[in-house]
Amino acid sequence: MNQAPVTIVWFRQDLRLADNPALLAAVERANEQGGAVVPVYIWSPEEEGGWAAGGARRWWLHHSLRSLDQSLKALGSQLVLREGPTQEVLEELITQTSACAVFWNRRYEPASIERDQNIKRWLRDERSIAAESFNSHLLYEPWEIETGGGGPYKVFSPFWRNAKNQPTPDLPREAPESIPAPSQWPASVVLEALGLEPTRDWKDGLAEAFTPGEPAAQEKLDTFLDDAIRQYKDDRNFPAKPGTSKLSPHLVHGEISPRQCYHAARKFMADGRRNLSKDELKQCEHYVQELGWREFAYHVLYHFPETPREPLQKKYARFPWKEDAEHLKNWQRGQTGYPIIDAGMRELYATGWMHNRVRMIVASFLVKDLLISWEQGAEWFWDTLLDADLANNTLGWQWAGGCGADAAPYFRIFNPILQGEKFDKDGEYVRQWVPEIAALPDRILHKPWEAPPMQLAAAGITLGETYPYPIVDHKQARDSALAALDAVKGQ
Structure with missing residues (x-):
């Protein structure tokens, strides 16, 4: 049994050492009291309120x-892995280590909030153990930004204006130089026993596209600042360009903090102010605004916890959605006959990621064309997304469906042909992911059904066999969507 006072650090979506408030507070406490720190991760998917990590995220979690664990070992510590109900696991660990404190970083999903409140109450009131939680995942707590009437925001622009008037987010802190270890480590299950990695070959594509972990996250941020942030606002809309940071999976798993991203961007802008044009500064500022959109998503989820399953705008609960398993499968597998849609859905299935502009296009197609x-x-x-995040996933899909906070009006329906021609004009993105139509010229690539028979034959394409005809006619589908909207309005 450990004689020195032990603090348990309960890791969740904060899988990093730098700028980790719970870990840093535990290390400071241990150093002051001559104690030790026991880092633990508890796999308890049944406590996620029906939103346990999907297949792509489980793969990422395994490697993260x-x-x-490797980073902790470099500082004289290690990660204890356990599986089971959180309170039972913590009870066992407290008994085994004689821990007198449990620290963690906050989560904001409805089920997590309820679970954490119960655990904090149990630790303090029933076990007389210090229990502290910290903000690691956001720039601002969801309850810190209010409208003039003291309520939550439903529109991004005024939310972000208010946020920018708040005190500047704290500077990120460096990782501890060492972590005091207990004299005896509690038992840990082996990582493979958690069964996180998928059995299908899918994981090979994920590994080729991304490297999980805190070191990779920091490297990706540095690369983005060096290569892309100066053109971010313009280039982020073109899926064939490396114009986005691709940091979202790292942020979801907490391998990098939003404070690190925010202050790195601000420092880049300040250091380069003499060399950056006004336009380049605006491009950089737009990246900071995207961090603000992430904050807004958590703000909405916190104040409207029902939205993962219910539209924020209640009238859309009556919308006459279709149940069409065949069309849904066509969409999922990238077999809709619309090249920009199919490219995006195939990229998602192959890599666990999809460009944000394409996410909007494929989402509009599902809810408004189908x-x-x-x-x-x-x-x-x-x-399927490596960066699946309940707050952002919900906000994004309700935006596309016209039924959420700051939503695109339902009558705003993306034309998949025009979107492809505008944002993939030379067809580089489509040709990468839909190679069976790659030989078509640019002018017809996004509407292969309009190609003359001889041109199709020359390109080796047989519509309906090597590549599908469009599963719906966009113009007719648009009319049907607007008629459905009128029906909702009339109720």
């Missing part, structure tokens, strides 16, 4: 936990 509910789209994204 391994990376975190009239399939935003909930079914959100569930597919939840299982």
Whole structure:
């Protein structure tokens, strides 16, 4: 049994050492009291309120936990892995280590909030153990930004104006130089026993596209600042360009903090102010604004916890969605006959990621061309996206469905042909992910059904066999969507 006072650090979506408030507070406490720190990760998917990590995120989590354990070992510590109900696991660990404190960083999903409140109450009131939680995942707490009337925001622009008037987020802190270890470590399950990695070959594509872990996250941020942030506002809309940071999976798993991203961007802008043009400064500022959109998503989820399953705008609960398993599968597998849609859905399935502009296009197609509910789209994204995040996934899909906070009006319906021609004009993105039509010229690539028969034959394309005809006519589908909207308005 450990004689020195032990603080348990309960890791969740904060799988890093730098700028980790719970870990840093535990280390400071241990150093002051001559104690020790026991880092633990508890796998308890049944406590996620029906939103346990999907297949892509489980793969990422497996490798992120391994990376975190390696980082901890470099500082004289290690990660204890356990599986089971959180309170039972903590009870066992407290008994085994004689721990007198449990620290963690806050989560904001409805089920997590309820669970954490119960655990904090149990630790303090029943076990007389110090229990502290910290803000690690956001720039601002969801309750810190209020409207003039003291309520939550439903529109992004005034939310972000208010946020920018708040005190500047704290500077990120460096990782501890060492972590005091207990004299005896509690038992840990092996990582493979958690069964996080998928059995299908899918994981090979994920590993080729991304490297989980805190070191990779920091490297990706540095690369983005060096190569892309100066053109971010313009280039982020073109899926064939490396114009986005691709930090979202790292942020979701807490391998990098929003404070690190925010202050790195601000420092880049300040250091380069003499060399950056006014336009380049605006481009950089737009990246900071995207961090603000992430904050807004958590703000909405916190204040409207029902939204993962219910539209924020209640009238859309009556919307006449279709149940069409065949069309849903066509969409999921990238077999709709619309090249920009199919490219995006194939990229998602192959890599666990999809460009944000394309996410908007494929979401509009599902809910407005196919009239399939935003909930079914959100569930597919939840299982296949490496950056699946309940707050952002919900906000994004309700935006596309016209039924949420700051939503695109339902009558705003993306034309998949025009979107492809505008944002993939030379077809580089489509040709990468839909190679069976790659030989078509640019002018016809996004509407292959309009190509003359001889041109199709020359390109080796047989519509309906090597590549599908469009599963719906966009103009007719648009009319049907607007008629459905009119029906909702008339009720």
